[in-house]
Amino acid sequence: MKSGVMSQLNSGSTTNKYQYNGKELQDDFGLYWYDYGARYYDPMIGRWHTVDPKAESYYSFSPFHFSGNNPMKFLDLNGMNYDWVEKALVEGSWYGMIKLQVQMMRIFKKEINIWGKMFLLALITEMQI
Known part of the structure; x- marks a missing residue:
């Protein structure tokens, strides 16, 4: 069946x-x-x-x-x-990582080092969140 x-x-x-x-x-x-x-x-x-x-x-x-x-x-x-399963998984994991970094910035109110900021800005700009 x-x-x-x-x-x-x-x-x-x-x-x-x-x-x-x-x-x-x-x-x-x-x-x-x-x-x-x-x-x-x-x-x-x-x-x-x-x-x-x-x-x-x-x-x-x-x-x-x-x-x-x-x-x-x-x-x-x-x-x-239809889209690549791998692409969907990768984009989902990137989105989850960005979301986690934003939450950490809000909770701890501390600056993330310059490399973290550049990485986060590049991903947000790329994904247009």
């Missing part, structure tokens, strides 16, 4: 509509599709029912592809754009 697929035996009313990948289950008309925002995913067949809105940008892929046909390498949160 594929993940995200509801068993036909237990297909009564669902209390939590945000199940598979945290996406909302659309059980209207008995379809059981997941709403990714840009398009709908059907876990019964493991396919999208709508064309990728950015399909013209990816001529080498099917217009129904997901995450560049490589879900281990790419992340696609809304069914429209």
Whole structure:
């Protein structure tokens, strides 16, 4: 059984509509599709029912592809754009480090050395936080 697929035996009313990948289950008309925002995913067949809105940008892929046909390498949160998993992890860790430095500056009210300030300023400017 594929993940995200509801068993036909237990297909009564669902209390939590945000199940598979945290996406909302659309059980209207008995379809059981997941709403990714840009398009709908059907876990019964493991396919999208709508064309990728950015399909013209990816001529080498099917217009129904997901995450560049490589879900281990790419992340696609809304069914429209995909990005490198590594990039998302790195940017998330940089953001967390910046947030921590800002919190430390607020709590201790002490100056961080000049290299820390330059590093922080460069990252904030780059990410435009």
